[in-house]
Amino acid sequence: MTVRVDTGVQCRRLSAVLSWRTHGKGNRDEGPGESLGLFDGDWNPGEYHYPFRFMAPTMPATYHGHFVNVDHYVAVRADIPWATDPKAETDLLIVGGDRADFTTSKTGKAISPADVHKATRAIPNVAIGCGALVALVCLVVMVVAVGADVLAGGRVTEILLALVSTLPAPLFFLGGLAAMVWGAFRKMRAAHLGEPEMSLEPLQPTVGGPVTVTVALNPRKDLVLEEAWFDLVCKETATSGSGTNQTHHHHELHRERRRFEAGGTTIPAGQTTHRRDRLAIPAGLPVSFASEHNRVAWFVEAQVKVQGWPAWSITVPVTVGTVTARR
Secondary structure: OOEEEEEEEEEEEEEEEEEEOOOOOOOOOEOEEEEEEEEEEEOOOOOEEOOOOOOOOOOOOEEEEOOOEEEEEEEEEEEEEOOOOEEEEEOOOOOOOOOOOEOOHHHOOOHHHHHHHHHHHHHHHHHHHHHHHHHHHHHHHHHHHHHHHHHHHOOOOHHHHHHHOOOOOHHHHHHHHHHHHHHHHHHHHHHHHHHEEEEEEEEOEEEOOOEEEEEEEEOOEEEEEEEEEEEEEEEEEEEEOOOOOOEEEEEEEEEEEEEOOOOOEEEEOOOEEEEEEEEEEEOOOOOOOOOOOEEEEEEEEEEEEEEEEEEEEEEEEEOOOOOOOOO
């Protein structure tokens, strides 16, 4: 780095910082950065040279996408008392390293298929419980409002107006009933289908490498498979704004579908059946990345359609990285 000084001045600190930050459709996220102190003292008019060196980070990789961009920058700054601090910045290219699970937020942590299955099984019970609670509370509100008007000798129109005055209680009541019905239906389907499970191997594949997807079916009653498939998906998500003004922008970078059941196969009750296929992570696509407002995510979607029931589906995230040659 070269510093050219026109007049004598004091420099409290000359520093260089290597850091990354996002830009694009979503809010800007940035890394903590690595800082070096290069000089402090007095400068006389002239030209000064300060060589410095950073170790190139292995993550995140430089990435320019549709909504999400990640770049690395070296910024230098001179802290000058009682003056505007001179500064300069340049960007540099960082090729992906050998770590796949780069995240800067808790929401970006890897999730195992077991965690997904556990959450999926709990959803119907939560829907039934929360729906029943909401419906009960709304019902009490409506009964109290109408009952009070009836006891006061109100006419039919006044009673109806009393019911309308409880809005949005009737709407929430219907919503609670709908959640209960949906949850009960999911439990009925599970009683017929059992609990299908999906597993991935490896959980952290590399770009250009394979990932094996297995779905295990263990029906409690005889079922006829109509259709089943896997989808390997890579998607950008950028979040802009905050609070009620928050907007999520999505762009699908890749989708590959593999059908593993054409239909007509009967699976007897109690017989575990596995469906397996191998998907390839195409070369040239980005690795996984997750920060607070920006994300490049890989995941596998599986869907199984059986005769007489709505399709069963599940989505399991995959953490994709690259492998660099080691010297």
